[in-house]
Amino acid sequence: MFPDNLKYTEDHEWVREEGGACTVGITAFAAEQLGDVTYVELPEVGAAFKKGDEAATVESVKAASDVYAPVAGHVIETNAELEARPELVNESPYDKGWFFKLDDFDPAQLRGLMNAAAYAKFVEEQGH
Amino acid sequence: MQKTPLYDEHLKLGGKIVDFNGWALPLQFTGIVHEHQHTRARASIFDCSHMGEYRIKGQSAIEAYDRQVISDTSKIPLGRCRYGAILSENGGILDDLITFRMAADELYVVTNAGPIASVTDRICGGNPGAEHVSYETAKIDVQGPLAYRMVMAAGFKDVEGLKYFNSLWTTWRGHRVLLSRTGYTGELGYELFMDNDLAPTLWELFCSMEDAAPAGLGARDTLRTEVCYGLSGQDFDSTVTPLESGMAAFIEWETEFVGKEALMAQRNRGDYRELVAVKTLDRRAPRHEFNVTRDGVSVGVVTSGTFGPSLDHGVGLARVDRNVSAPGTRLTAGPKGLPIEVCKIPIYTKGTCRAAATA
Known part of the structure; x- marks a missing residue:
C-alpha cells in the first residue's frame, strides 16, 4: 500500500534517502485526506531545519496543513514545479509531487522513522 | 445521523x-x-x-408568519420568491430563509437544517395554518x-x-x-x-x-x-444581526417583525461590523475564524474562506469594522498575515443565474 523504500512520520510525510540527501513529500494517504491540493508554499533553499520544524504549507479546497521536517537538515533543492502545478501532490505523491530535499541530516533520526508496514499500521490505528 | x-x-x-x-x-x-x-x-x-420546508395556508396564517420574518410577504407577487431571515428578540439571526408566494393564500418557506427545531417553534407555534413538511x-x-x-x-x-x-x-x-x-x-x-x-x-x-x-x-x-452567498451557522448565527450579515437590503423597516426594535437601535447607533467579500492575491485561501487585521490591529474575522476554482485565487467572506469595509481596502488575515482585499459582491461575475433559459 505504501512504498517499501521510504520512511514515514506520524505527520504523514515520507522521506527517501538517495545520494546522501533526503527527499521529502507527503503520503498518498495525506493527499487523499486533503483532497485537491491548490497551493504549496515551499521553504527557501539554504534554510536549516530542526526535526519537527514547520518546513512547508500545503493547502487544499478544504484546509491548510503544515509539512514538518522529518529530520534535521539543510534545504538544498525544492520542487518549483509545485508552484504552478500543486495538483502533482495528488497525482504523483511519491514522484513528481515531492516537496524539498535536505542534506547534512542525521542518519540516526532517519532510522528512527517508521517503515512502510509500521506506517500502514499507524494509519489504520488512526481509524481510517 | x-x-x-x-x-x-x-x-x-x-x-x-x-x-x-x-x-x-x-x-x-x-x-x-x-x-x-x-x-x-x-x-x-x-x-x-436536509433543508427545512414549511407550508403556510390561509390569510391569517400568512399574517402570523409575516410577523416572524424581516420580509414583507404582502409585497411578494404571485410566483415570486424573496430572501429573508427569522430573528430572535435581540435581533440575532435564527436562520435565513426564502419565502415563495405560491398562491394568494399560500406561502412555501425554505430554511436550513441546523436550527430546524427553534425555527419550527417560531413558524408553527400558535399558527395552525403553518405546517412543517x-x-x-x-x-x-x-x-x-x-x-x-x-x-x-x-x-x-x-x-x-x-x-x-x-x-x-x-x-x-x-x-x-x-x-x-x-x-x-x-x-x-x-x-x-x-x-x-x-x-x-x-x-x-x-x-x-x-x-x-x-x-x-x-x-x-x-x-x-x-458568489458570496452566506451560509447559516457559519457566516451568521444568533450572535449577529442582518445588518452585520449583508442582509440590509432585505429588511422591510415598514413592517413589524420580531427583533425589529433591537435592529433599529443598532441601525441608529451605526457601530456594527459588516459582512464583506474578500479575496487573496494568490492561490492561498483565507479560512473560517482567521483574525483580520490592519496595521496589526484586529478589525474583524473571516467567516468563510476557500480556494475559488473558477477564479484561481482565494475567496471568502469576512465580518469587519465599517471603516475598512470599502472594496479595495487591503487587510491581512490569519496567523501568517495573509494579504486580503475587500472586493465587490459577487467575486465571481460570470454566473448564468439570470441568463435567458433556453435549450
Whole structure:
C-alpha cells in the first residue's frame, strides 16, 4: 500500500534517502485526506531545519496543513514545479509531487522513522 | 445521523459521506474542484433534502408568519420568491430563509437544517395554518448552464418561461412537485421539492443524462463562496444581526417583525461590523475564524474562506469594522498575515443565474 523504500512520520510525510540527501513529500494517504491540493508554499533553499520544524504549507479546497521536517537538515533543492502545478501532490505523491530535499541530516533520526508496514499500521490505528 | 431518501444513491455513486448538521450527506463524489468546474460548465445534481420546508395556508396564517420574518410577504407577487431571515428578540439571526408566494393564500418557506427545531417553534407555534413538511420532503437541485435543458428533458414542461427567483407547483408522473428557479451556485438552476419516495426516481433520471453529474457539499461550498452567498451557522448565527450579515437590503423597516426594535437601535447607533467579500492575491485561501487585521490591529474575522476554482485565487467572506469595509481596502488575515482585499459582491461575475433559459 505504501512504498517499501521510504520512511514515514506520524505527520504523514515520507522521506527517501538517495545520494546522501533526503527527499521529502507527503503520503498518498495525506493527499487523499486533503483532497485537491491548490497551493504549496515551499521553504527557501539554504534554510536549516530542526526535526519537527514547520518546513512547508500545503493547502487544499478544504484546509491548510503544515509539512514538518522529518529530520534535521539543510534545504538544498525544492520542487518549483509545485508552484504552478500543486495538483502533482495528488497525482504523483511519491514522484513528481515531492516537496524539498535536505542534506547534512542525521542518519540516526532517519532510522528512527517508521517503515512502510509500521506506517500502514499507524494509519489504520488512526481509524481510517 | 439522519439519512435523506437519496442516501443509498450516494453510496452507489461512491460519495464520501460526512455529518452535516446531523445529516449523512456526500461531501464529494469525484472531487470538489472537478464537481465545481462541472457545475459552472455544464450542470450538477445536488441532494438538498436536509433543508427545512414549511407550508403556510390561509390569510391569517400568512399574517402570523409575516410577523416572524424581516420580509414583507404582502409585497411578494404571485410566483415570486424573496430572501429573508427569522430573528430572535435581540435581533440575532435564527436562520435565513426564502419565502415563495405560491398562491394568494399560500406561502412555501425554505430554511436550513441546523436550527430546524427553534425555527419550527417560531413558524408553527400558535399558527395552525403553518405546517412543517421537512421530513416528508426531498429536494434536488439542478444547477449549471445546462440545467434548463435537463429539467425540460426530465419532463417538466412548466420550466419554460420560469424566470429567476420564481416558482410554481407542477405535476410529474402524477406527483406534485414544487419547481423553483433558485439556487446556491450563481448558475442557472432549479430546485425541485417533492415527496421523499419520488426522489430516487428523479435523481436517477437526472444522473443518467449525458451532461449531468452529482455534486456534493464541498462543491456547493466553493460555488456559493465565489458568489458570496452566506451560509447559516457559519457566516451568521444568533450572535449577529442582518445588518452585520449583508442582509440590509432585505429588511422591510415598514413592517413589524420580531427583533425589529433591537435592529433599529443598532441601525441608529451605526457601530456594527459588516459582512464583506474578500479575496487573496494568490492561490492561498483565507479560512473560517482567521483574525483580520490592519496595521496589526484586529478589525474583524473571516467567516468563510476557500480556494475559488473558477477564479484561481482565494475567496471568502469576512465580518469587519465599517471603516475598512470599502472594496479595495487591503487587510491581512490569519496567523501568517495573509494579504486580503475587500472586493465587490459577487467575486465571481460570470454566473448564468439570470441568463435567458433556453435549450
